Amino acid sequence: MTDSQFDHQAIRSQFPILDMQLGDNPLCYLDTAATSQKPQCVLDAMNEYYVQNNANVHRAAHQLAARATQKYENVRMQVQHFIHAATSQQIIFTHGTTESINMVAHGLTEQFQQGDVILVDGAAHHANIVPWQALAQRTGAKVIPIPLDSNGRIDLTAYDDLLTQLPKLVALSHVTNALGTLNPVNEMVAKANKVGALTLIDGAQAVAHLDIDVESIGCDYYVFSGHKMYGPTGVGILYGKLNALEILTPMLTGGEMIKTVSFNGTSYGELPNRLEAGTPAIAEVIGLGAAISFLSNLPKIQIRQHELHLIQYLQQQLSQLGDISVYGVTTDNDNIGAVAFNLADEHHQDVGILLDQQGVAIRGGHHCAMPLMQSLQIKGCCRASIGVYSNQQDVDRFISALTEVKSILL
Template identity: 75%
Template structure:
C-alpha cells in the first residue's frame, strides 16, 4: 500500500511540532487543511532574519536592509517559478488568501455597476463568498451561487446555464476546503473567458498538493496562503495577469506603493509595489521562501503518490468502520460501503451516525487525534448537504498509514462510547 521509495520518517523528523505528546498520547495531526505544520527550516529562516537581518526592505542603504531586501525579493522569484507566472510583477505579497480576495473585490469596485453578475462556487470558503457580497452591496451587482450536485460537487450543467447570463466575474475553488473536491478549473476558466468574465481561483487547498501553472489555467487571479503549504501564517499571494492587476485600485495606500506624493496630488508606483502598501510581513515572506525550498528538494511525484495512497486508505477505512457518512465522495453513504474517490484531495469530511461533530472531535482529541469539526467556513455547502457541520480529517506529507490506523482505532473507541 505504501510507496517503499518514500522516506516518510526522514520528512516527519523535520517537523518539531509532531514530536510532542498530548497527555498520554503522541500527537496524530490530521488537520493540515486548516494549517500545515512547519518544518524546522522554515522556523530557522524566520529566526535568522530577526537575529541577523532585521531591517525594513527597499528603504535603506545599510547592509541589513540590503540583505533583507535580497532575501525578500528572492521569494517573489521563487513564487513566480512555483506557479509558473510570467513575471515577478505578477506576484503580490499579501497576508493570506482572505486578504488577496478582498484586494481583488475592493480593487474592482469601480469596474462594477448595478445588476452586474458575479458567479461564485456554491461550495466555496466564506473568504471567496463574503468579499463578493460586499462588492455587490457597494455597487448593486448580484452574487449568484453555482449549483451543486447532491454530493456537493459543482453542477457543470448549472454552471453552463449561468454563464449564459454573461457574468462580469466568476470566483472558483481549485480544491474545496470542506470536502477536498478537485474542480476542473482550467475548463471552467476557459468557459468563463469565452463569455468575457474575469476569473479568480482560490488555490489555498491546492497549492501544497498539485502542480499549479497559472498560465495554463488561464485565470485572471490566483490566490493562496503560505500556512497551507508548510510556510508561516500571515503571508499569502495574489497572482494576476498584468492587465488584471492594473485594473485594481489599491485597497491600502501609504508608504512603499507610491511614485510621488505632494499635498496637491499623489502618483502610485508600478506593480508590484502599487499593491503592497506599508511594511510587509518580511519574516513571514522569508519563511515562505524556506517552505518553497523545502518542497523543491522533495520528489514531487513520490509525494503526490504518497498523498493519493494515504487519502484512498483513509476513505476506505472510514467507509468500512460502519455508522459513518462520508461527504463529497460520489456514492458514499452510511455503514458498509467502500466509498473512495479519485476526485478528492487532502481531506475527507464525515459524521458519525447522528452524533454531534464537536463531541466526536473532543473525544478524538482526548486520544491525541487532531481533526477539524464545524462548518469549515462553508455554511452554504453545509446547508446544501442538510447538515450543521461535520468532522474533517486532512493529511499532509508527514502523515502515514500508522496515523490513519491510530485515527480509525480512536474513532472506533468514540463510536463504542457514543452508540
C-alpha cells in the same frame, strides 16, 4: 506506494512538533487543511532573518536593508517559478488568501455596476463568498451561487447555463476546503474567458498538493496562503495577469506604494509595490521562501502517490467502520488532502472532542462553508486532513480512536 518505497520518515522527521506528547498520547495531527505544520527549515529561515538580516525592505541604503530586500525579492521570484507565472511583477505579497480576495473585490469596485453578475462556487470558503457579497452591496451587482450536485460538487451543466448571463466575474475554489473536492478549473476558466468574465481561483487548499500552473489555468487571479503550504501564518499571495492587477484600485494606500506624494496630489507606483502598502511581513515572506524550497525538493511523484494512497486508505477504513457518512467522494477518487464525514447522527463537535482526548486532532464544524453544508443538508461535519508528513500510522491511530468514540456514543 507504501511509506517504505521512499524515505518518508526522513520527510516527517523535519517537523519537530509531530513528536509532541499531548497528555498520555502522542499527537496525531489530521488538521493540515486548517493549517499545516512547519518544517525546521522554515523555522530556521525566519530565525536567521531576525538574527542576521533584520532590516526594513526597499528603504535604506545600508547593507542590512539591502540583504533583507534581496531575500524578500528572491522569494517573489521563487513564487513566480513555483506557480509558473510569467513575471515576478505579477506576484503580490499579502497576509493570506482572505486578504488577497478582499484586495481583488475591493479593487474592482469601480469596474462594477448595478446588475452585474458575479458567479461564486457554491462550495466556496466564506473568504471567497463574503468579499463578493460586499462588492455587490457597494455596487448593486448580484452574487449568484453556482449550484452543487448531491456530492457537493459543482454542477457543470448549471454552470454552463449561468454563463449565458454573461457574468462579470467568476470566483472558484481550486480544491474545496470542507470536502477536498477538485474543481476542473482549466475547463471552467476557459468557458468563463469565452464570455469575457474575470476569473479568480482560490488555491488555498491546492498549492500544497498540486502543481500549479497559472498560465495554463488561464485565470485572471490566483490566491493562496503560506500557512497551508508548510510556511508561516501572516503571508499570502495574490497572483494576477498584469492587466487584471493594473485595474485594481489599491485597498491600502500609504508608504511603499507611491511614486510621488505632495499635498497637491499623489501618484501611485508600479506593480507589484502599488499593491503592497506599508512594511510587509518580511520574516514570513522569507519563511514562505523556505517552505517553497522544501516543497520543491520533495520527490514530487512519490509524495503525490503517498497522499493519494493515504486519502483512499482513510476513506476505506472509515467506510469499514460502519455508521459513517462520507461526503464529496465519487468513483473518480480524486479527493485532495481531506475526508469529510459524520458518525451516525452524532454532533461533529462531540466526535472532535472525544478524538482530541485521545490525542487525535481533526476539525469539526461548518468549515467556513455554510452554504455547502446547507446544500448537503447537514449542520456540519468532521474533517480529517493530511499533509506530506502524514503516514499510515496516523490513519490507523485515528480509526482506532474513532472506534472508541463510536463505542462511547452509539
